[in-house]
Amino acid sequence: MTTGENIVGDVFSAGAREFHSWSRVLWDPVGEVTAEAAGLTGGESVLDACCGAGASALPAARAVGAASRVDAVDLADGLLAIGERRAREEGLAHLRFHRHEVTSWPAPGPGYDVVQCGLGVFFFPDMDRDSAALTRMLRPGGRFVVTVWEKGALGGWQAALRGAVLTQRDLPRPPQMDQLARIDTAGALAAWLTDLGGSQPRVGRRRFEAPLSPETGWAPATGSGTRRMLDGLSPAAVERVRAEFTARLTADSVTDLDVRALTGTTRFPG
Numbered sequence: 001m002t003t004g005e006n007i008v009g010d011v012f013s014a015g016a017r018e019f020h021s022w023s024r025v026l027w028d029p030v031g032e033v034t035a036e037a038a039g040l041t042g043g044e045s046v047l048d049a050c051c052g053a054g055a056s057a058l059p060a061a062r063a064v065g066a067a068s069r070v071d072a073v074d075l076a077d078g079l080l081a082i083g084e085r086r087a088r089e090e091g092l093a094h095l096r097f098h099r100h101e102v103t104s105w106p107a108p109g110p111g112y113d114v115v116q117c118g119l120g121v122f123f124f125p126d127m128d129r130d131s132a133a134l135t136r137m138l139r140p141g142g143r144f145v146v147t148v149w150e151k152g153a154l155g156g157w158q159a160a161l162r163g164a165v166l167t168q169r170d171l172p173r174p175p176q177m178d179q180l181a182r183i184d185t186a187g188a189l190a191a192w193l194t195d196l197g198g199s200q201p202r203v204g205r206r207r208f209e210a211p212l213s214p215e216t217g218w219a220p221a222t223g224s225g226t227r228r229m230l231d232g233l234s235p236a237a238v239e240r241v242r243a244e245f246t247a248r249l250t251a252d253s254v255t256d257l258d259v260r261a262l263t264g265t266t267r268f269p270g
């Protein structure tokens with residue numbers, strides 16, 4: 001599909017329409033939880049890292065108010081355009097979307113009150129090093145908030161998709177799955193935040209219903225990081241994957257995405 005340093009951004013950009021078709025049911029509810037965990041108050045400055053279409057940046061901008069600054073940063077042009085439109089429709093002029101590699105984002109001198117990252121850290125090339133870079137964008141005493149999938153999340157849907165793709169090609173385990181596996185329980189996420197230098201991390205767990213049918217289940221497959229599984233397949237092979245995936249969802253009675261999110265919040269003394 002794409003090559004070069006911006007692979008993850010290009011993958012999400014190419015699937016932007018399909019991604020956004022799940023905003024209301026999936027991304028926005030998880031984003032609300034991220035912003036809620038940040039405990040934002042009026043006037044605070046926020047960096048929303050890996051902002052996508054604004055799922056957590058929009059509620060953060062509502063919470064801090066017009067006199068503050070919210071920078072939403074991502075590499076996926078297609079998602080940034082959707083986020084910009086949504087902010088404009090709500091009149092949130094203080095929420096600005098930027099296309100940038102977030103780990104090298106030029107943070108303002110004093111640092112942000114809050115850096116939040118929803119469903120993003122496990123996509124970084126080096127999750128520890130790159131997340132540490134985000135924490136250095138905080139002011140002393142600032143809060144770092146990370147939302148990740150909990151172990152078992154999206155299980156039936158993901159098994160159907162991987163099984164279907166494997167009928168057409170080999171599928172090496174993607175590095176983000178290994179990174180996520182290090183922080184996908186409450187204890188592991190808290191320990192990881194402590195190792196990063198955070199103090200007294202708190203972790204919250206949330207589960208959502210996100211009903212899917214064999215027809216609607218395909219959109220998140222092509223509108224998220226899993227889109228990469230289809231890289232290099234011919235259109236006919238993609239159609240075969242889709243048919244097999246649909247059949248597996250039906251056979252396995254997968255009727256819900258089984259959304260489980262963990263949100264970790266910690267303070268960085270600086």
Ligand SMILES: C[S@@+](CC[C@H](N)C(=O)[O-])C[C@H]1O[C@@H](n2cnc3c(N)ncnc32)[C@H](O)[C@@H]1O
Nearest residue numbers: 009027050051052055074075076101102118123
């Ligand atoms: C699963 S999406 C989550 C988007 C959004 N936070 C949400 O919850 O709806 C992950 C996002 O991380 C972005 N991303 C991954 N690595 C990035 C990086 N190094 N710099 C900026 N954005 C990145 C991708 O482009 C994608 O939009």
